[in-house]
Amino acid sequence: MAPPPSPSFTSVLTATESVSSAGPSVAPARGAVVSAIPTRTPRKAIHIDTINQHLRQADYAVRGRLAIRAEELRVRLDAGDTTLPFREIVNANIGNPQAMDQKPITFYRQVLSLVQYPQLLDSEYADRIFPPDALARARLLLREIGSVGAYSQSQGVPYIRQSIANFIAARDGFPADPASIFLAGGASSAVSSLFTTICNGPSTGVMIPVPQYPLYSATLTIENATAVPYLLDESTQWGTDTAYIASVVRNTLASGINLKAMVVINPCNPTGSCLTPSQIKEIINLAAENSFMIIADEVYQANIYQGKFFSFKQMLRELQRDFPGAYDHVELASLHSTSKGMVGECGQRGGYIELLGLDPAVIDELYKLVSISLCPVVTGQVLTELMVNPPREGDASYPLFKEEYDTIYNRLKERAANLYDAFQQMEGVSCQKPMGAMYLFPTISLPPKAIAEARRRGEEPDELYCMQLLNSTGVCVVPGSGFGQVDGSYHFRTTFLAPGDEYVNKIVAFHKEFLEKYA
Known part of the structure; x- marks a missing residue:
């Protein structure tokens, strides 16, 4: 028997009015005094105790207890407190490049300023201030958007989605369909929308790597779904062990959990590792055999310091080309963002998600969900278009763009190497070489007394x-327990965005003192 239809808003309102009008009217006459005494x-x-209890259960260590303490200390410093053993807070806890010394790329900000204030285009000084390609x-x-102060289509401006499709096609060597692309207010917003769409209570399982970016565990907790952890292998540069992951899949299905998706962060946050083409294809094989979707978080795809980035989209299309029909049912969601790479525009909230192989009816429901928020921030969409379609060789802005881009990249690579070298000198600390992303995730051997x-x-x-590192040096990092780790192992995640060697030297000196304190 089919369930009875849900009452409409109008029918509920009508029923409420009927109940309230069953007796004589008790509405006070106009001007009458109504007692306010409860x-x-x-x-x-x-x-x-009456709010969403799943929200209470969610943890987000990146902005958790350590970050709150760091802000308390910053307030004291700003108020002139000279009793602290440091003079500044170094927020190495979060990948926020422009909060450090990374400058915005000029071309991006020039175009953004012009679309925000179009009158500049008609100024007699426009040609003197802005290069011709920015204008x-x-x-x-x-012309394509109208005004950035107006709503766009809920899925994003069509022209911008086409630019993204062109970028993906050039990157992977396979065509992309703008109809499969949704603009979003950063990759985090896209993840939230996707999880709201696919999660259907505690029986829904989503595999997440351990260690993982806590956005995923926190969002699954809020959605009342089940996070299914799979461990990355620290001994192989935080790689994936296909046989082990297959066992996790089997055990999850045997427990009655409906395994719907697997999250892969590549390059990885927090470990900085990168997957090889063969590792990616092995994961796609698992998804094809067990019918779960792959969610590929690829927001650090420009932050590659060794080797080359390979996307899940490219590897899937290669398998579909080489084995016709065998992989056509694989579902893939790929994420990208303006917050990372050399763009570093975290506060602008731009990004996108590309969907492959999903049921059109599911995509319709996702479209309905994002429509409830009307549209992504339009200036964030503009920045996304600039990211995927930067100045080309021969354009007036290209020489400066390339200089700025290369400077940011080389600085990140150098800082990663310097921090890695420092960890190599610290007793009881081991760390994988920086491959990608913006982080290192060293293992620390802590004394039994600690x-x-x-x-x-x-x-x-x-x-x-x-916490003791923060209180002693002002350097804020995130404990590995906030990302998940093998029982009995201890880590911390730090960015390598901060300038100079002073904060690195502080970490080295603190570590030595900590070991002596708890020897």
Whole structure:
């Protein structure tokens, strides 16, 4: 028997009105005095026990206890406190390039300023201030968009989706369909929309790597779905072991969990590792054999310091070409963002998701969901177009663009190497070489006394280490326990965005003192 139809908003309202009008009207006459004295004990309608309890259970260590403490210390420094043993806070806890010393790329900001204030295009000084290709790009975007102050299509501006499709096709060597692309307010927004669409209660399982970026575990907790961890192998540059992952899949299905998706972060946050083409194809094989979707978080695809980036889209299309029909049912969602790479425009909130192989009816529901928020920020969409379609050789802006881009890249690569070298000198610390992304994730061997002290305080041992590092040096990192790690192992994640060697030297000196303190 089919379930009864849900009542419409109108029918509910009508029923409510009928009940309220069953007796004589009690509405006060206009101008009458109504008593405001409550007849019951006053109470809050919204309090901690009546909010969404799944939200209470969610953890997001990147902006958790350590970050809150760092802000408290920053306030004290700004107020002139001279009692602290440092003079600045170094936020190595979050990949936020322009909060450090990374400057915006000139061409991007020129075009953004023109689309924000189109009157500049008609200024007699426009040709003196802006290069001709920036003026031309702004005029083109305004012609396609109208005004950045107006709503766009919920899926994103069609012209921008076509630019993204062109970028993907050039990157992978296979065509891309703009109809399969959704603009988003950063990759995080795209993840949230995707999980809201595919998750259907605790029986829904989504595999996430350990260690993982806690966006995924937190969002799954809020959606009341089940996170299924799979361990990355630290001994092989945080690689994936296909046989082990296959066993996780089998055990998950045997437990009655409906495994719907597997998250892969490549290049990886927090470890900085990168997958090889064969590793990617092995994961696609697992997805094809077990019918789960792959969610490929590829926001660090420009942050490659060794080797080359290979996308899941390219590897899937190669398998579909080489084995006709065998992989046509594979579902893939790929994410990209303006927050990382050499763009570093975290606050602009631009990004996109490309969907392959999904049921059109599911995509319709996703479209409905994003339509509820009307549209992604249009200036974020503009920045996404600039990211995927930068100045080319021969354009007036190209020489400066290339200089700025290469400077940012080389600086990141150099800082990663310097930080890695420092970790190599620290007793009881081991770290994988930086391959990609913006982070290092060293293992730290903590003394038994430090572990016991952490347990006494009700803390994780690596959290104790990171909190004492912050209080002693002003350097804020994130304990490995916030990302997940093998039991009995301890790590921390740090960015290598901060300038100079001073904060690196502080970490080295603190570590030595910490070991002596708990020897």
